[in-house]
Amino acid sequence: MLDHEQVVMHTGRRSRLPVIVAVHSTALGPAAGGLRLWHYADWRDGLTDALRLSAAMTSKFAVAGLSSGGGKAVVALPEGLELRPDRRRDVLRDAAEVIASLGGAYATGPDVGTGPADMAVIGESTPHVFCRPKDLGGSGDSSPHTAQGTLAALRAVSRRLYGTSSLAGRRLAVIGLGRVGAGLARLLVADGATLTVTDIDPGKRTVSDELGAVWQSPEEIIAADVDIVVPAALGSVLTRQTSAELRCRAVVGPANNQLATPDVADLLHQRDIIWVPDFVAGAGGVIHAISTELHHVGADDARARVDAIEETVDHLLDTAQHHGRTPAQAAGELARQRLRAAADATSSPTTSLDHPL
Ligand SMILES: NC(=O)c1ccc[n+]([C@@H]2O[C@H](COP(=O)([O-])OP(=O)(O)OC[C@H]3O[C@@H](n4cnc5c(N)ncnc54)[C@H](O)[C@@H]3O)[C@@H](O)[C@H]2O)c1
Known part of the structure; x- marks a missing residue:
C-alpha cells in the first residue's frame, strides 16, 4: 500500500531523464529532503529509493521535533552516464521545475550526488530550496x-x-x-x-x-x-x-x-x-538547515539543536x-506519537483528501 501523500514523476523536458519527487507526509509541515542524483540500473530503483528515503525523512523530522514533513527527490541516471556541466544544469533545471510545480509542498536540499552549488541552480527557478551557498543567502554544505x-x-x-x-x-x-x-x-x-x-x-x-x-x-x-x-x-x-x-x-x-x-x-x-x-x-544536517533557514536561529542555537541529538x-x-x-x-x-499529535491538532478533517494519491 502506498502511504505517501504525493508522488510525482516527470521526464525532464531538457534532460529526458526521470525526475521523481516523493512527498511522504506534510502532517508536521511542508515536506523537505534532499535531491539524490545517482546511477540506477533501472529508474524504478530510483523510485523505490525516493519512496523509502522520503518516509525516513518524515521520521527524521518527527524524532528531531522539527515542524517539517518528509520528502525526497531522485533523478535516476542510467548506469555509466557521466554528466557534462551543461547537461547537469539541464537536469537541475528539470528538477527545479518539478519542485516548483508542487507550490511549496516540498523543498529540496543536497543529498548524494548534489551539493550547495547545485542548490544555487535550483534556486534560480524556485525558492523551495535549502543549503544554497552562504554567499547566496543559504546555509551552505550540510x-x-x-x-x-x-x-x-x-x-x-x-x-x-x-x-x-x-x-x-x-x-x-x-x-x-x-x-x-x-x-x-x-x-x-x-x-x-x-x-x-x-x-x-x-x-x-x-x-x-x-x-x-x-x-x-x-x-x-x-x-x-x-x-x-x-x-x-x-x-x-x-x-x-x-x-x-x-x-x-x-x-x-x-x-x-x-x-x-x-x-x-x-x-x-x-x-x-x-x-x-x-x-x-x-x-544533524537537516536540523541545522531547517533551524537557520526556516526558523532563523543563530549559529550557536543551531549547533545546540544538532548537539541535542545526544x-x-x-x-x-x-x-x-x-x-x-x-x-x-x-x-x-516516538515519531508516530508526534505525527498523531499533529494530526489531532489539525482542524480540517479533509486534509488527507487534498492530495492526489
Ligand atoms: N551530506 C549530508 O549532510 C547527509 C545528511 C544525512 C545523511 N547523509 C547520508 O550519509 C551518507 C554519506 O553522504 P555524503 O554526503 O558523505 O555522500 P558522498 O557521496 O560525499 O560520500 C559517499 C562516500 O561513500 C563511498 N561509497 C559508496 N558506496 C560505498 C561502499 N559500498 N563501500 C564503501 N564506500 C562507499 C563513496 O565513494 C563516497 O566516498 C549517505 O547515505 C547520505 O544519504 C548525508
Missing part, C-alpha cells in the same frame, strides 16, 4: 553538521556502553569517506579514537593516511574487530548476513537506509549490538531498555 550530529549520537552510545561520552581510545570502523564520512573521521581522530576505514574509491586512501587510519576493503570492514561500526556510505549495509558477521558492540552512522530489511534491527538487538536508527544519527539518543536508549524494545522501535513509536 555535511559538517551531519557529522557533528553523528558524533553526538556516538557520544550517547559510548556513555551507555563505556560510561563516558569521550571516544578517546575507542576503535571505530568508518565505512565511506565522502563529505560526511571524512569530516566525521576527522572529528573522531581529534577526540582520540583509533580508526579503521574504507571506501570503494581507492583515491580516499589519502584521507586514510592523513588520519593515520587502517585501510580495509569494503567487504572486510564489516567484520573488523572494533567497538563501533559507522556506516557513512550508501544504503543497505546491514543485511542478515552482515549483521551476523559484526564483531562490534554498536552501529551508529549517518548513512541513510542502512537496514536491508527492517528485521535486521531485531537481529542486531538479539546479538546485543546497539543500532541507532540512521534517521536519528544522520539528522539527548535524543539517550532518551531512545532509555525508553528501549525500559520497555524491552529496540532503539528502532522506540524511535518509530
Whole structure:
C-alpha cells in the first residue's frame, strides 16, 4: 500500500531523464529532503529509493521535533552516464521545475550526488530550496553538521556502553569517506579514537593516511574487530548476513537506509549490538538547515539543536531498555506519537483528501 501523500514523476523536458519527487507526509509541515542524483540500473530503483528515503525523512523530522514533513527527490541516471556541466544544469533545471510545480509542498536540499552549488541552480527557478551557498543567502554544505550530529549520537552510545561520552581510545570502523564520512573521521581522530576505514574509491586512501587510519576493503570492514561500526556510505549495509558477521558492540552512522530489511534491527538487538536508527544519527544536517533557514536561529542555537541529538539518543536508549524494545522501535513509536499529535491538532478533517494519491 502506498502511504505517501504525493508522488510525482516527470521526464525532464531538457534532460529526458526521470525526475521523481516523493512527498511522504506534510502532517508536521511542508515536506523537505534532499535531491539524490545517482546511477540506477533501472529508474524504478530510483523510485523505490525516493519512496523509502522520503518516509525516513518524515521520521527524521518527527524524532528531531522539527515542524517539517518528509520528502525526497531522485533523478535516476542510467548506469555509466557521466554528466557534462551543461547537461547537469539541464537536469537541475528539470528538477527545479518539478519542485516548483508542487507550490511549496516540498523543498529540496543536497543529498548524494548534489551539493550547495547545485542548490544555487535550483534556486534560480524556485525558492523551495535549502543549503544554497552562504554567499547566496543559504546555509551552505550540510555535511559538517551531519557529522557533528553523528558524533553526538556516538557520544550517547559510548556513555551507555563505556560510561563516558569521550571516544578517546575507542576503535571505530568508518565505512565511506565522502563529505560526511571524512569530516566525521576527522572529528573522531581529534577526540582520540583509533580508526579503521574504507571506501570503494581507492583515491580516499589519502584521507586514510592523513588520519593515520587502517585501510580495509569494503567487504572486510564489516567484520573488523572494533567497538563501533559507522556506516557513512550508501544504503543497505546491514543485511542478515552482515549483521551476523559484526564483531562490534554498536552501529551508529549517518548513512541513510542502512537496514536491508527492517528485521535486521531485531537481529542486531538479539546479538546485543546497539543500532541507532540512521534517521536519528544522520539528522544533524537537516536540523541545522531547517533551524537557520526556516526558523532563523543563530549559529550557536543551531549547533545546540544538532548537539541535542545526544539527548535524543539517550532518551531512545532509555525508553528501549525500559520497555524491552529496540532503539528502532522506540524511535518509530516516538515519531508516530508526534505525527498523531499533529494530526489531532489539525482542524480540517479533509486534509488527507487534498492530495492526489
Ligand atoms: N551530506 C549530508 O549532510 C547527509 C545528511 C544525512 C545523511 N547523509 C547520508 O550519509 C551518507 C554519506 O553522504 P555524503 O554526503 O558523505 O555522500 P558522498 O557521496 O560525499 O560520500 C559517499 C562516500 O561513500 C563511498 N561509497 C559508496 N558506496 C560505498 C561502499 N559500498 N563501500 C564503501 N564506500 C562507499 C563513496 O565513494 C563516497 O566516498 C549517505 O547515505 C547520505 O544519504 C548525508
